[in-house]
Amino acid sequence: MKKSSAKSGKEDYRTEIQNCIATLKRGGLILYPTDTVWGIGCDSTNAEAVERVFALKQRSESKSLICLVNDFKMLNEYVEDVPEVAYDILKYAAKPTTIVYDDPIRVAENLIAEDNTLAIRVTKDAFCKELTKRFRRPIVSTSANISGQPTPNSFSQISPEILKGVDYVVNLHQSKKSSQPSAIIKLSNDGKVKVIRK
Template structure:
């Protein structure tokens, strides 16, 4: 079993060179990459066999980082996140400083403040958002454990984290769309 520090370093090196990682998050095992690197984001879409019109989620470490990558975070977002009783992803209008192919056609981006120790620290150290999309081919069932991840996904990433492999995954996050005009829409409970 590899140690935490080594795993963190291996992920950082992979992300910095535009590679893909397979890592545990606060919800399910995720495929990740540098959210500011369009070529890396393209690799995620290709591996998942997913259309670019189906946007991806990315993780940030805290509210300060959230504000660096969204033009104007509506105040209600902080209340939603403060009182959420499970991991919650919010779709924000007007993302900035991320790869263009990560931004949805309506100029929005789904972002979650990670609460998982490993993924949060990874994002914090990387100092940029990291893509976090479920470790499955688009349209297939989301793996509930590391053991359920398909060989195609395992072979398609550049680095697989060797931590928490026996842990059952949580459920995918709640997703809320929050527009700058204050409209709140629950996409997934």
């Protein structure tokens, strides 16, 4: 397993992104800082990698995961029909906002919820934005905890079990306190809007 090593001087985004992409391409799991909390990530199009995330978190596959995308263009590549209201919600959102869309496409089957939906966040975080842009596909993002246990507020609170279960740990922002989880809004193709988490 390839883990991060301490670096001296300036944080090296480029090296970290290269290491993450290499890990993701071979079906590995990464532990990385997101625009909300520390997340466990994998290639959203790789069913075996998604299965590893569920296993590591000891989470039922009936509980869906979130994906991060780089921009609206990537969002449209993985959702059959993005409702127009989504763009307004994301444009004016005061905090990171995840939207649950109907009819996701081109992702692993075990990532799609039983009602044929997928939760996706257009990330504004510089590291996540560059990572998803360079990887050229959505990256799974789920909180770095065993299912049912508290979400870590910082890197130091992540359990040894999670740290050992991933293939690469990003060596950035490890001393920074995490933000709150994102807001979650469900947008149905029939026009219904449901706030799941504020």
